[in-house]
Amino acid sequence: MYDDNNIFARILRGEIPCKKIFEDSHTLAFDDINPQAPVHALVIPKGKYVSMKDFTEKASDAEMAALTRAIGKVAELKGVKESGYRVLANAGVNAHQEVPHLHFHIFGGAALGPMLVKK
Numbered sequence: 001m002y003d004d005n006n007i008f009a010r011i012l013r014g015e016i017p018c019k020k021i022f023e024d025s026h027t028l029a030f031d032d033i034n035p036q037a038p039v040h041a042l043v044i045p046k047g048k049y050v051s052m053k054d055f056t057e058k059a060s061d062a063e064m065a066a067l068t069r070a071i072g073k074v075a076e077l078k079g080v081k082e083s084g085y086r087v088l089a090n091a092g093v094n095a096h097q098e099v100p101h102l103h104f105h106i107f108g109g110a111a112l113g114p115m116l117v118k119k
């Protein structure tokens with residue numbers, strides 16, 4: 001069930017500001033408010049999707065293509081295309097997804113270390 005009052009839904013409605021990086025008819029990208037790397041961007045679909053499961057089951061091919069292209073575009077716009085970056089999407093409780101609207105993090109601008117915290 002999609003929560004219409006989640007923070008990214010409110011950003012999409014213009015109720016909360018964001019530092020926009022890129023936008024097209026299906027996708028919005030903006031800087032994360034609490035960056036975990038020198039570059040930390042978020043890429044979200046404009047449609048109401050909670051997770052990748054939701055998105056891949058319900059989104060149109062055009063929405064999926066736009067989101068994928070936006071990730072590459074944002075890496076370029078943020079200047080990390082050549083130096084390298086990490087794309088990550090948290091889904092559900094085990095991944096600590098905080099905002100229940102599908103989003104891809106793009107991290108870069110420095111060496112990012114291991115993919116997961118070693119136990």
Ligand code: 5GP
Pocket residue numbers: 007016018019030031032033034035089090096097098099100
């Ligand atoms: P998650 O844990 O769900 O994968 O990540 C949610 C991300 O959204 C976090 O990195 C958090 O800093 C970011 N975030 C939460 N609230 C806001 C906000 O109001 N504006 C922006 N730009 N980012 C937010």
